[in-house]
Amino acid sequence: MQQMKNLTVEEKNQLKLERLQSTLNRAYKSVPFHRNRFIEKCMLPENIVSLSDIERLPFMNRSHLGLHYPYGLFAVPLRDIVRIHTAPGTGTNPSISGYTKTDLMIWQKLVARSLEAAGVTSMDILQINLPPGLANWGRDYKDGAENMGASVIPNSPLSLAKTLMVLRDYKTTTLVTTLAFAEQLMEHMFENERNPNEFNLKRIVLVGEPVGVEQIKNLEEHLHVDVWLNYGLSEIPGPAIAFECLHHCGMHINDDHILPEIIDPVTREVVPPGQTGELVLTTLSARAFPLIRFRTGDMARFTYNPCECGSSLITMDWLAERADTMMIISGIKISREQVIIYLKDALEASHPRCKLEKIRHGGTEILSISLVIDDSLFSDEIKNLEKLMVSTSERLAELTGVPVKITLTEKKD
Amino acid sequence: MLRIKNLKCGYGRIMAIQGVSLSVRQGELISIIGANGSGKSTLLLAICGLLKTWDGEILFKDNDLKGMSPQSIVRQGISMVPEGRQIFAPLSVMDNLKMGGYTMYRKGLKKQVEQDLETIMDMFPILRERQNQLAGTLSGGEQQMLAIGRALMARPSLLVLDEPSMGLAPKIVEMIFATIQGLRQEGVTILLVEQNARAALKIADRGYVLETGKMVLQGSAEELLVDDDVKRAYLGKDYGNFYDGRD
């Protein structure tokens, strides 16, 4: 894997252009979906002669991933796919991504790169605690860490107490987890008056959602650890698309393998450098599942301050807002519209009025729906209503992959 | 050292190369693999100035090679070992090597050329043995070594080889590739075009895969060797089963 540090800007751009062109050639050749989009625009991959030409290409979003289930977006024959990651998706179809052997090889190295930047070495013991929705990332972090030679305690369904035991007794130095779990950990220790110095924990790598500066400080103070943020995509290609280095000056994007752009979500034009917008990603070396101008829905902005770590990778700030109407619960992306459609379906009501929120209950995040009772729902039998709510929330939980809780509220005039 | 962007070229109306970008950095050994008709040789002809016109950009040590004659390109530091060897059959082995130093003679560096002759003949003892023989009477492998020696006489910064394994027996191919690898260890930057993908990738740092005039894949040699497409198309594995041989 190239040491990006040793390349000049020109060399790096050349490399990116080469990878982009071959990705487009492969997509055009093997994925009818991409080929058709080229044809629609009367373009050929060879019309893309510079990195900025990518702006001439159309965008992709999550709905495409669901639409083309199961094999529509694969660029290689099924027998080359050595791993398939699944996620509940935003529609009726699960959303999946695939990897070839080479893809896995590259991703392991990228995860290793992000861990190294966080100071992890082969002497470290890495523990992973991620919710089921991020189980795929759990595997990727495990592979990346193993690749580096670190010891790994992979994701497993232990209770909080038992997890803590393992954390303490096996002298875990690095914890890869979500903000929710980290905060739960912090609360638990606070409540039980445990001393963070009991643990050998040096650092926590947070994944799954943007984290504010305050929250980071909080964690660092109370747990006596360094906190590192990683940014990833649950769809292809995976975790550690961007990572923090020890200067914490923003996140470095692995732009030798992913080409990032920031666009205005409304006009869909690329914004001037430094401005906030929606992050759009194009894979440069994905074999199985090329993504071309995939709208992530995450808001970000590029920062151009040269980082002291000397890396030539682009840096970005990951912001809390979203460009789309998705919610991230336990790392899983849930579309509000989709939930409302489910509700409509389940309740057989045409216009359910509800408020969707994410709340934390214990260590898990759940989707809380405050449903307004109106005449269409009203029923004399409380029992019937209750049964309906229970069955609906169960069904919703199954469909979205996160726990759901429905509470009824009165109509407010 | 060499940077190619969006190269488009061909013969008359047939565009053998349609928008190819690649790069070679100092000290690297880059292999370009591809089937017949993928345009590999055309690509090299364009680099060495043997194609009349091409579109796009070829930069060598930051100099634009557009419109340069083959002679000037040799002087810039690119030396080619052509497809099929193309040694000068009516000349002796020694004369062939001297021809390799043609540009050096023109610069008046006669002594240097004589030293280089010795160096090359040390590198390839068989050439020293057969120095007065007519080049046309050498065996295929010997001709290949002569062609490489001849190209090295020009003291190139970039050595370009067009299908060095073509028409040679497997044992000889092994030897030739070992020679090429040796050159790389001496610090010569090498661009290699080959149909024998396995041999080419084994010694390369990075590789590119060319298919009907377009780059479809690139990466480190390690990545390409495990890539299934490459295996299927170029490394000759049989894919009867659903699961490929996971070795």
Added chain:
Amino acid sequence: MAEQKKIFIEHTLFLTIVLLCGLFVKNIYYLQIMTFVGINTMLALGLNMLMGYAGQVSLGHAAFYGIGAYTTAILSTTFGFSPWIALICSVGGAVFVAFVVGLPTLKLSGYYLGMGTLGFGMIVNIVFREWSSMTGGSSGFVGIPMLEAGPILFISGKNYFFLVWTMVFLAIILCRRILSSRMGRALRSIHDGENASMAVGVNTHFLKLQIFMFSAALGAIAGFLYAHFVLFISPESFGFMVSVKMVTMVVIGGMASVWGAILGASLLTLLPEVLHSFAEYEMIIFGLILMIVMIFMPQGLTRGLLDIYEHSRKHVGKIKTGK
């Protein structure tokens, strides 16, 4: 060293034969024929460098022969120049024309080059025929003066014989010098195909041009010698058929061989004389001989005869070892 010794022997042999012929052949007619052999050898030498070594075909080379002849004729007769100065002008003129014509034409290859040179030859021939005020047109040009160098008058016969063969000898040495030089190496390298030579840094176009100009120069000298020998020239002597004859000399004698040029020139000058006695069958036999040589010795007589020689030595060797 062995190579140099070989060359020395060859040259000595050559000079000896020339000397002997010159001194001991009394018949003027035979001397004249041998002089013609010399002039034709000069033509063949030049063309051989172009065709045999550089691999470029030229179907109009008689044009340079003619330019040499007419230039010296016009300058020394009409304008009264000293013939030796006219020689310099002849050569200069031919070289200049070769430069101008060669520049675009030598970029062609194969059939196209042949057609290009053919066309050139025809154009020059037309000039000779139509520019009658200067050249005398189809009826020819008379009254060319003889050559003098101090007390020696080069009248046809022994004097002219030695003049021609001395110049041929000088040309042979010059050709060999060129061939063994770096330029000659480069020249021989382009024979099989220019790409490899270009890849080594040879400016092949320029090289071909230089050899073209050189062969034109030799052709012009031959033309000069011819003009002051027969003292009368006409366009027919420099037409298409002569160009073909020149090519035939080179091919039959053996391309890429200096002695081949002599052999070919000799054969094609002497054979028609010998065949005169066969009257009406002359052309048929001539054609047959050419065909047979090309079928059995396509590399030319030089190579062919050498092969026979080596073959017979091996055969004798085998007999001796009791095979």
